[in-house]
Amino acid sequence: MALFNPSRDEVRHFFFDARRKYRAGEPLTALEGIAVEVISLHPEYHAVLDAPERYLEQEYFPEMGETNPFLHMSLHLSILEQLSIDQPPGIAAAFQALQQRLNDPHEAQHGLMECLAETVWRAQRDRTPPDAQAYLECMRKKTSGFAR
Structure with missing residues (x-):
């Protein structure tokens, strides 16, 4: 994953993988651990994260009242990183x-x-x-x- 400018798909794969690894009991990186904490705060996104084949290409339209769960969780990660330093x-x-x-x-x-x-x-x-x-x-x- 590009460190400072990940693609949409890279961001989505990161969250899909963190959720999958957590559920499988696999070791997580530090960032994946933080992502899992964010994911746990948002049970409304669990079904999305459990179906990557369905949601990898999903478009979200704020003007239609849709929240992009990947953007939302990414903003959480950004805030947590900013707070840490x-x-x-x-x-x-x-x-x-x-x-x-x-x-x-x-x-x-x-x-x-x-x-x-x-x-x-x-x-x-x-x-x-x-x-x-x-x-x-x-x-x-x-x-x-x-x-x-």
Whole structure:
């Protein structure tokens, strides 16, 4: 898998494989272990992950109210990685504050994921690097209760 820019199929195979290996009791890499933790938080995706032949090519259309489970889980992984190294600086403190406000670490991750998705979307739309300051400002608003 390409480390920094995996293809759609590589991402999907990663999650399919992590789920399969976990269910088979096979050893997991550190990243697969984190993925399995994320997967466990989302039982609504288990049927998808258990049927790679059906869902490898599945398209998801947000404008039709569909959530892409692979994107959702990838955003979780991104947030967890950022938290582990506090990058961008301040994300760990923002997460702690949001977790305290919401009293739910999973929902706190979702709050940060909204900020991350917005930041990536703007960068893609504007063809610019992601704006770390805007990302942190979004997090600040989430932790203060101004955004949901």
